[in-house]
Amino acid sequence: MMSILGFLLALVVGVFVAPILGGLITGLDRRITARIQSRLGPPILQPFYDVAKLLGKEKLLNNSWQAFCAYVYLVAAATSVVLFFMQSDLLLIFFVQAVGAVFLVIGAMSVPSPYSQIGAQRELIQVLTYEPLLVLVLAGIYVHTGTFKISGIYALEEPMLLKLPLLFLVLGYALTIKLRKSPFDISASAHAHQEIVRGVYTEFSGPYLAILEIAHFYEVILILGLVSLFWSTSFVGMLVLVALTYLAEILVDNVSSRMTWRWMVTSAWAVGLTLTLINLLSLTM
C-alpha cells in the first residue's frame, strides 16, 4: 500500500500542480496554433489571465443547477487526476472522469436554449464515441500487464508502446475527441462563431465558465498522463512521446475541418474497433 507521504504528495501534485501545468500546456497549444496560422498568438499565460478575468465577472445564471453541475465537473476532474498520481486503477479513473462528462451534459441540458441543448446531445455522442475505445485500450493494457493499476505499468521493463502500437493509435483517436480538437470538435466548437455557438458551453458564463476551464486543465493532464504511460520506462521517453503526440493533435486540429457526428461515430468505431481487435488478438494468441 501507499505511504502517507506518497498519498499527500499525490494529493498536492494532483490538486495544485496539475491544473497549472494543464493551463500552461493550453497556453502553449494556443501559441503553436497561432504560429501555424501565421499569427503571433497570445502569451503562454493567457489561459490563466482568461480564467482570472472570468472569475471576477458577475454571476449570471439561467438555472442554478448549472452552478452545481460546474463544480461537480471540477471535483470529478480533480479526483481523477489525483487518482492518476496515486497510481490507482485506470478503469476506475476513467469512470470517475465520466462523472464530470455527465454533469457537464446535465448542466448544459438544464437550460432550454437550443444551442446548449444541441451541444449537450452532441457531447453525449462524443462520450459515446470515445468511451468504448478508451475502455478497450485499458483492457489491452490489462492483457499486457495483468493489472489495471498504473503501478503495474511502471513495473514493466520495456515501453508498452512496442507491444500495443495499434492501441496507442486508438487512444490518440479517442483523445482527439476528448480534447475537443477538429475534426471532432462537434459539441463545443472552440473555433469562431459557428452554428451551435459554443454548444455545451454556451449557457455557462463568468465564474462558472472559469470553473469549466479549470476542469478542462485537469483533463488535459489526465489525457497526457495516459499517453505518457505508453513509454513508462524513461522520463525522457515519456516527455518525447507526450510532446510528439500533442504536436500531432495540434497539427490535426489545424489541418482538418469539423465533421458531422455521424462521421465521427462510424469512422472512430470502424477504425478503432478494427485496430483494437488486431492488437488484442495479437496479444492473446
Place this chain on the structure above:
Amino acid sequence: MHSTLMFILIVLPFLAAIACAVVPVKQVRSAVVVVTGALLVVASLLLIGKVPFETSFTSMAGLPLASMTQLADFLLLGFVLFLGWKHKHLGIKILAGAQLVILFALEAFMMDHHAASMAFVADPLSLTLVLIISIVGSIICIHAIPYMDNHEHHLHLTISRQPRFFAWLVVLLGTMNALVLTNDLLAFYFFFELTTLCSYMLIGHDGTEEATNNSVRALYLGSMGGLALLLGAVFFQNMLGSLEIQEIIKLAPSAGYAMLPMALLCVAAFVKSAQAPFQSWLLGAMVAPTPTSALLHSSTMVKAGVYLVLRMAPGFVDTTLSTYVALFGAFTFLATALLAVSQSNAKRILAYSTVSNLGLIIACAGINTPAATAAALFLIIFHAVSKALLFLCVGTIEQRIESRDIEDMHGLFVRMPVTASLAVIGVLTMILPPFGMLMGKWMAIESAAANVPVIMMLALGSAITLLYWARWAGLLMSHPLQGGVTPEVQPKLTKYPLVALCGGAVLLSLLSPWIYSALIVPMIDMVNLANPQAMFEAPYVTSKGMLGADSGVFPVAPLFLVLIVGMFLGLRVLKNAQGAREASIYLAGAQSRTAQTPDSFVGPVNQPVKVANANYYLTRLLPEGKVTCWVNTAAVLLALLLVVGGL
C-alpha cells in the same frame, strides 16, 4: 426457528393473498399488505444470521407437502391449458399439453417417491435474493396502495379490481421466495411456472385488448421457458438419478451430450430474464399498472432467470457452454442497449435497460470466475434497488403529467421537485461511481478484459448505456430559473417508499465492501464446498472500505468521502447561486421582445416562435423495428449455438 422463517417468507404471502382477495374492505387490504410487507422484511433480515442451512419438510398442517406440490403442478398446467383454450392460442395449448405429458412421464415412470419431502437450502445466494424480493418487493407493494387508488379513479371503475391485483402481487413475493430457497428442481419448476401465471394475471389486469394480448404473450413465452426447464429436469433425472439442485451441480458432467440439460436450463433462464430473442414479453408487460412493471423488473420474475444461471454456474465452470453463455449475455447487453437509445417512452427505456443489465449479469455468470460472480451479485442487488426506484418515480410522474414520454418531462423539476430529484439520483446511481451498479460494471469489465469478443461488446454497451440515461436525467432539470419551483406534496405511502429506495441505493453502495465480505465471500466458499475441483479464491480483499485485488482497486469509502465533499461544495454553490442575476437563455440576439416568456425567437412578422428542444434518438440510424429483427436473428443463432455447441 427455521420453519417459522420459512413459513413467513413462503406461506404467509399466500395467506395474505387469500385475505386480500376475500375481504373487500380497502382498509383491511392495505393493512394486510403493509403488515405482510413488514413481516417479510423482518423475516428476511433474521435469515441473515441463519445461513447457511438446509431443511426439509415432509408435511405442512398435516398435509403431505411433496404430493400436494405434485398435484398443484398438474392443476397449474391444466389451468394454463385452459387459458390456451380460452384465448384460442395454439402455442400455449401445445406447450402446456407437452409439459403435462412429460411431467406425468417423469413422475410416474422415472422417479422414486419413497422419501418424499420438500428440501430447502438457504445459502448466501438465495439469501441475497430473498432479501431483495422481500424488502424491495414489499416496498413496491406498499407504494402500490395509493397508486392503485389513483389508477382506478382515473379509469372510473365502479367495482374495484384491487383485491385481485394485490392478491397476485403478494403471491408473486411468496412464490419468488420459494423459488430461490428450494433445492428440488421439480419444485423449482412448479414455482417457475407459478411466476409465469402471476405475470399473466398481473399484466392482463386492466383487461384492455392490449393488456390481454400482452399477458397471453407472456404466458406463451413463459411456457416455452417452462418446457425447456422440464426437459432439462427429465435429462438430469435420467442421467444422474437425482433432481436435487446441489447434487446436480456437484455431479454435473462437463462435456459432450451431457451438457444438453444444463443448456436447456440456461434457455429457460433466458426466457424468464427476457433476454433477446424473448424480450417482447417484458416490453409488453409495460401496459400493466406501474407497480406490476416495477415488481417484474426489479426484484422478482426476471431475477428468477439470472438466479437460475448463477445457481447452476458452478456446474459448468470452464466449459464451452460457459463461454457461450458469456457471449450470449454480452450480446444481449449491447443489443438491447442499442434498442433503448431509440426510445422516448420512459417505461420502454426502463424495460430495455432491464433486459440489458440482466444480459450483463448473465455474461458475468458465463465468465464464471469468482470476480465475475461477485460482479453478478452486486449487479443483481443494486439493479433491483435503483430500478425499483426509477419505476416508481415514472409511475408517480405518469399519474401527474399523464404521459410516459420523456419528452413531456422537460423541466419536470419545476413541477415535481421531489420526484424529479429522486429520479435523477436514481439515474445517477445506475451509471456513475461510487455507486454499486457502476462498481458491478467495473468488476464485470475487469473480469472480462481478456475475453476479446465479450469485452468489445461490454465496452460498447456500457457507453451506450451512459447515453440513454444521461440525456434523461438532464432533461428532467431543463427549465429556466424564472417563476421558481412549486413545492410538491406526495401521499405518505408514495413518498416513504421512494425515499427508502433512494436512500437504500446510496447507502448500500457505501456498504458494498461489507456486503462483499458478508455475502459474496461466503458464497464463493460455498461453491468450493459443493464443487471440490473449483478451488475458487475470494477475488478481492477489503480494507478501510476499499475493494482491492492484484488486478485493480475500487476505493469505495474514499470515493464516498469525495462525493460528500463534492456535494457539500456543490450545494453551497447552489445556495450562493440563488443570488445570481437571472439571465434569459441565449438565442443569438434573436430574442422576441413581444412574447410573454423569454424563450422565444423573433419569427416572421414579428411573431414569437417558441424554442422547442428534443433529444437525439438516432432513429434513422437505429430504427427499432429493423434493429429488433437483426437482434432477434442473431440471438436465435447464438442460443442455438449455445444448446448445440456444447455437444
